Amino acid sequence: MTTLDRYNQLKQELHYHLYRYHVLDAPVISDAEYDRLMQELKAIEAEHPDWVTPDSPSQRIGAVVSEKFEKVRHPRPILSLANAFGAEEARAWYERIRKLDVRVETAKFVVEPKIDGLSVVLHYRQGVFVQGATRGDGEVGEEITANLRTVRALPLQIPVQPQPFSAFEHRSQQGQLSLFDTSAVAAMPALPDYLVVRGEVFITHRDFEALNRRLMEAGEKTYLNPRNTAAGSLRQLDPAVTASRPLTILVYQVVYAEQGAQSQLATEIPTSQWETLQWLKSLGFPVTEVARRFDTLDEAIAYVQSWENRRDDLGYEADGFVIKLDDLRLAEALGFVGKDPRGAIAYKFPAREVTTRLLDIEVEVGRTGVLTPRAVLEPVEIGGVVVRNATLHNFDYVAEKDIRIGDRVLVKRAGEVIPYVIGPVVEARDGTEHPYTPPIDCPACGQPVEHFEGEVAWYCVNAACPAQLVRNVEHFVSRNAMDIRGLGIRIVEQLIAAGLVRDVADLYFLTKEQLLCLEGFADKKAENLLTAIRASAGQPLNRLITALGMRGVGEVMAADLSRVYPDLEALSRATAEELQQIEGVGPNIAASIVDWFSRPANRALLQKLKSAGVWPVAGRESAHVSNQPLAGLTFVITGTLPTFSREQAKEFIERHGGKVTDSVSKKTDYLVLGEAPGSKLQKAQALGIPTLDEEGLRRLVQS
Numbered sequence: 001m002t003t004l005d006r007y008n009q010l011k012q013e014l015h016y017h018l019y020r021y022h023v024l025d026a027p028v029i030s031d032a033e034y035d036r037l038m039q040e041l042k043a044i045e046a047e048h049p050d051w052v053t054p055d056s057p058s059q060r061i062g063a064v065v066s067e068k069f070e071k072v073r074h075p076r077p078i079l080s081l082a083n084a085f086g087a088e089e090a091r092a093w094y095e096r097i098r099k100l101d102v103r104v105e106t107a108k109f110v111v112e113p114k115i116d117g118l119s120v121v122l123h124y125r126q127g128v129f130v131q132g133a134t135r136g137d138g139e140v141g142e143e144i145t146a147n148l149r150t151v152r153a154l155p156l157q158i159p160v161q162p163q164p165f166s167a168f169e170h171r172s173q174q175g176q177l178s179l180f181d182t183s184a185v186a187a188m189p190a191l192p193d194y195l196v197v198r199g200e201v202f203i204t205h206r207d208f209e210a211l212n213r214r215l216m217e218a219g220e221k222t223y224l225n226p227r228n229t230a231a232g233s234l235r236q237l238d239p240a241v242t243a244s245r246p247l248t249i250l251v252y253q254v255v256y257a258e259q260g261a262q263s264q265l266a267t268e269i270p271t272s273q274w275e276t277l278q279w280l281k282s283l284g285f286p287v288t289e290v291a292r293r294f295d296t297l298d299e300a301i302a303y304v305q306s307w308e309n310r311r312d313d314l315g316y317e318a319d320g321f322v323i324k325l326d327d328l329r330l331a332e333a334l335g336f337v338g339k340d341p342r343g344a345i346a347y348k349f350p351a352r353e354v355t356t357r358l359l360d361i362e363v364e365v366g367r368t369g370v371l372t373p374r375a376v377l378e379p380v381e382i383g384g385v386v387v388r389n390a391t392l393h394n395f396d397y398v399a400e401k402d403i404r405i406g407d408r409v410l411v412k413r414a415g416e417v418i419p420y421v422i423g424p425v426v427e428a429r430d431g432t433e434h435p436y437t438p439p440i441d442c443p444a445c446g447q448p449v450e451h452f453e454g455e456v457a458w459y460c461v462n463a464a465c466p467a468q469l470v471r472n473v474e475h476f477v478s479r480n481a482m483d484i485r486g487l488g489i490r491i492v493e494q495l496i497a498a499g500l501v502r503d504v505a506d507l508y509f510l511t512k513e514q515l516l517c518l519e520g521f522a523d524k525k526a527e528n529l530l531t532a533i534r535a536s537a538g539q540p541l542n543r544l545i546t547a548l549g550m551r552g553v554g555e556v557m558a559a560d561l562s563r564v565y566p567d568l569e570a571l572s573r574a575t576a577e578e579l580q581q582i583e584g585v586g587p588n589i590a591a592s593i594v595d596w597f598s599r600p601a602n603r604a605l606l607q608k609l610k611s612a613g614v615w616p617v618a619g620r621e622s623a624h625v626s627n628q629p630l631a632g633l634t635f636v637i638t639g640t641l642p643t644f645s646r647e648q649a650k651e652f653i654e655r656h657g658g659k660v661t662d663s664v665s666k667k668t669d670y671l672v673l674g675e676a677p678g679s680k681l682q683k684a685q686a687l688g689i690p691t692l693d694e695e696g697l698r699r700l701v702q703s
């Protein structure tokens with residue numbers, strides 16, 4: 001194979017894996033394998049810079065845009081939607097259009113979520129993403145191509161092809177299974193030379209919360225809601241900033257298509273909304289999975305209503321569903337009123353904003369010592385849930401919005417996102433409200449609070465602050481850190497209250513006798529906890545770094561650090577300048593790491609961890625999450641394990657690359673044996689299959 005062939009193959013593969021990961025949510029290779037392919041691609045591009053085109057997977061983050069966005073005229077007007085609040089208004093819409101065109105009586109309807117994001121228009125020439133724009137006023141939008149390229153779910157090249165895998169053949173079959181139904185694709189229209197589609201860019205609830213958690217830990221300003229964050233991210237002049245935001249996209253409309261000199265949406269492309277969605281999907285665009293087609297409006301309405309109480313299951317904010325005439329030619333013929341096409345209606349859900357009284361503002365102390373204000377509300381129901389507390393983000397926010405105690409405030413609760421205070425209802429004031437002053441001392445330990453240059457947060461810097469210690473230990477033992485099962489917040493509080501744990505290293509010096517003195521501890525429970533703690537001593541370096549919870553150092557950063565520094569000793573000697581050589585480490589994080597190691601209490605903590613044998617060295621086990629020591633091994637579990645539940649054990653094995661099956665066969669590599677095993681043990685013995693206890697299983701991962 002020539003280098004150019006290999007280069008093109010790599011491009012295809014990388015496009016495909018991004019598609020698997022971000023569109024299908026079903027990756028077939030690990031992050032490390034992906035990184036390797038990307039490195040190979042970049043190496044070739046370094047040798048042959050003239051080969052690089054904007055649709056290369058390496059070009060997702062491009063150059064900074066000159067100080068403002070260019071204007072783009074849309075090939076056809078980008079329309080809006082009229083609203084219907086409730087079934088009655090939806091039926092009234094139907095009546096209106098039925099009177100205009102009798103064909104409406106036999107029409108079908110497509111129902112799709114109305115995503116609360118930003119409408120964008122994407123241009124593809126010869127299958128390559130060449131331009132993207134905001135909706136703007138519907139006629140002219142702003143050119144945000146470079147920013148849209150950073151959206152991983154957006155295909156840079158269509159159709160996305162199922163790939164012949166060069167490096168990972170063994171996985172490809174499983175990967176291709178149900179993905180492309182080739183018979184269906186064959187019946188699909190060919191790709192036009194020039195295709196313009198429309199979609200909605202947004203951030204999922206989960207990604208939004210993770211983003212805010214990260215920002216909070218770094219002492220930075222958190223975002224108000226997913227929609228504003230997505231909007232702000234798309235209008236960044238520096239695409240690197242956009243790339244750092246977890247944007248995604250769903251596509252739902254063909255705006256324009258052109259074949260050769262023939263400009264038309266005429267016969268070559270689908271004429272129904274339902275087929276449009278199938279076609280877009282077959283090209284590799286991310287398309288909603290919950291769209292449905294119905295023969296009658298009543299069914300369509302019933303479907304929308306079925307989502308009203310489970311809208312959070314969508315995973316992103318939808319302010320309703322859109323009911324569209326399936327027949328796009330009929331929809332077109334109906335024309336529009338202002339900017340609203342008659343052929344579709346937005347069936348809106350009740351807004352999830354209410355007003356209530358702000359009774360008080362409490363201050364919470366986080367793990368890193370960040371103080372955050374929290375609203376104590378007169379209890380109020382929002383979308384079926386009683387809300388008593390809401391976040392106020394930070395003290396600047398309270399001041400900027402002039403939120404006063406006693407105010408009526410507007411509160412929003414959307415999805416799983418923590419409810420937040422939007423702002424005060426100033427008109428409702430009667431003079432009894434009083435402004436809020438942030439505390440100058442930590443509410444938990446009474447020490448003066450501090451502020452760092454360039455950050456919005458206020459900190460309690462007292463390492464011995466009890467509120468921080470609880471959060472610290474909680475973080476240390478958490479699933480993505482040292483993963484000590486069975487050590488919940490209650491027990492953490494118990495251990496700290498009893499004076500048994502003054503820092504995280506104390507966990508490793510706990511004795512059974514000590515635990516037995518605590519309420520609720522019997523022999524078995526104490527032993528299991530000690531086993532789980534001991535097992536965690538073998539966790540790899542990246543997890544220990546994560547667990548120590550330095551400001552601004554999350555899982556990804558910890559993994560990066562553990563690739564460069566073999567142990568904590570080496571990391572502790574790193575200077576801020578050295579640290580900044582690592583991608584993603586800016587001056588703030590570098591300073592925070594150096595600061596962490598410079599504190600005597602932390603140095604003592606490291607010594608203590610070392611003496612307890614908690615001293616992982618990178619390289620013995622790859623620091624990367626994709627390290628899969630159990631790859632290729634099949635396990636069967638029987639009996640009750642000391643600390644893992646069945647599900648947890650399964651998850652543990654799978655996370656490390658292994659497979660879990662229900663019954664013992666010749667293909668089984670290990671039987672994981674707990675208390676009171678079933679008949680599986682006999683079968684395993686008969687077949688000569690080795691057994692492992694839980695600790696043995698954990699050791700297997702560490703060896």
Ligand code: IVH
Nearest residue numbers: 079080081112113114115119200252322341
């Ligand atoms: S269809 C003729 N479908 O909602 C097509 N719009 O309030 C008109 N939106 O500007 C739009 N999800 O940004 C359509 N599945 C969906 C949508 C959707 C979100 C947005 C779109 C539009 C706004 C109208």
